Amino acid sequence: MKFTRLALYFVALIVFVQACKTTDSGVISYDPPGRTTETQELDYHHKRTIGIAETGVWATNEFVGGRMNDFYRVDGDHYRIKIHPENAPINWSSWYSIKLWSETDQTITLELAYEDGYHRYIPKLSHDSVNWTALDTTQFVHDREAGTATFSLDLNSDPVWVSAQELFLSEHIYAWVDEISALEFVETSVIGQSHLGKDISKVVVNKTGNPDAPMIIVTGRQHPPEIPGSMALEVFMNTFLSDEPEAMAFRSRYQVVAYPLLNPDGVDGGHWRHNHGGVDLNRDWRDFNQPETRAVAEDLLEYKERDVFVLYGLDFHSTIYDVFYTMNSDIETNIPGLSDRWLEGISAILPNYEIREEPFGVATPVAKNWKYHTFNNNGVTYEVGDNTPRELVADVARAAAISLMREVLQLEVSSR
Ligand SMILES: [Zn+2]
Structure with missing residues (x-):
């Protein structure tokens, strides 16, 4: 069982590397067969601010470049951000950008979970959306099977941006x-x-x-x-x-x-x-x-x-x-x-x-x-x-x- 999972992971990794190697110039195309470039409808992306009443933790995507499709408390200090693409099928370039804060000082466990894609970008944090610090690879758990990333985040009333890359709008x-x-x-x-x-x-x-x-x-x-x-x-x-x-x-x-x-x-x-x-x-x-x-x-x-x-x-x-x-x-x-x-x-x-x-x-x-x-x-x-x-x-x-x-x-x- 372990071996099968590992093998599947490597197959997925090879497919991903191939997709990355070929999507911009490729001979082997990632694109689904029959795809055209005719205009498609986008999935609706609510711009909203969500607060968890019992704990006073807040998250928002109400800023330019923001992406967060849902936010909720899973249990205890574990919170989940759901991230969807603008429409699917789509290349695995799973952008997210969220701003969070808390009414009281607390440390939460934040999980990034995706629809129609998997975790790709190392989280970057900022308090002013100008200066950014990337988490290092020991600071988050990338669950390759689930496609999620999970990390600890200190929150207080000063909002923190959590973003896939620096905001360069x-x-x-x-x-x-x-x-x-x-x-x-x-x-x-x-x-x-x-x-x-x-x-x-x-x-x-x-x-x-x-x-x-x-x-x-x-x-x-x-x-x-x-x-x-x-x-x-x-x-x-x-x-x-x-x-x-x-x-x-x-x-x-x-x-x-x-x-x-x-x-x-x-x-x-x-x-x-x-x-x-x-x-x-x-x-x-x-x-x-x-x-x-x-x-x-x-x-x-x-x-x-x-x-x-x-x-x-x-x-x-x-x-x-x-x-x-x-x-x-x-x-x-x-x-x-x-x-x-x-x-x-x-x-x-x-x-x-x-x-x-x-x-x-x-x-x-x-x-x-x-x-x-x-x-x-x-x-x-x-x-x-x-x-x-x-x-x-x-x-x-x-x-x-x-x-x-x-x-x-x-x-x-x-x-x-
Ligand atoms: Zn590109």
Whole structure:
């Protein structure tokens, strides 16, 4: 019996690892057969604050990015938070974010229990929703059979956020876009709206004076809980805005065209994976049933019409570890071997950082592959590990930007 359970656990783990390896760029797709990207109805997520009268313990999801579907006392000091996805079936990216407090000082045992998914993200605590501390693995019990996580939590009248990752919401990304728009070589615009009418922002970094200068395309945050990917995108972009010699040389010859937030509704709605149309946006790059993907593709097709040369494409995500999903080496592109040289350049800057690369074909309807089919460029799905230390996330993103600039500055690519 013990052995069977262990075997089942390993099978589940392998299936999970395969799903993670393949969901963003995959050949073997996690997606259920027959799935489309046509708009689906979302399961209703009550925004509410729940108090336990006998013990004075409270929990709420009434904040942007919150997710809690139910909260109750199981017995004694044991409380359970129920967490459901926005709709199912869905990839196992079980986002939760709750705020708790107590009328008196007490320690509770909090269990995170899921519908249509299992525990994935290490709980992070905060008293101001700005500074976060992750529990270490000795501080919680991850029951892999039940798919739950349980830990002790000290409560008092000062509320504590318990969240799957740091809250990194649309307001943060919009504020960053706003801030960099003050730079003379940055132009920002709104190219479309989400289902709920939120802006799909565009950032262009270009000092050439030529709107058709060869360009790098950056996309991000299609998947709401993938916060380390969003952090990496911001550092990557900021490096192009910096006074580094490579950045100044790059800006005078080339441009970066970036769409940093494709799924603002999912981010602010505390979704696990989908947009407000109940769809995985990174499966919609063929049918374009969703307004967010459509807006970005239509904007990029204007560059295609003007025959603008695309140097490279990057799409930022997160999964269980850092990995670069590149393209199989037999795929012919406009700059042969660029991904290899780019990754070698990252290694040269960060010799102690181990690069993990997994190449794929270009058949699936993900952003990277659509860019390739449209512009014939090399590209990557840039995956940052859920638990990668945030300073390392920034170091790698900076090195990735510098290495890419160095490589393309050596080329003789001219403007049309
Ligand atoms: Zn993703």
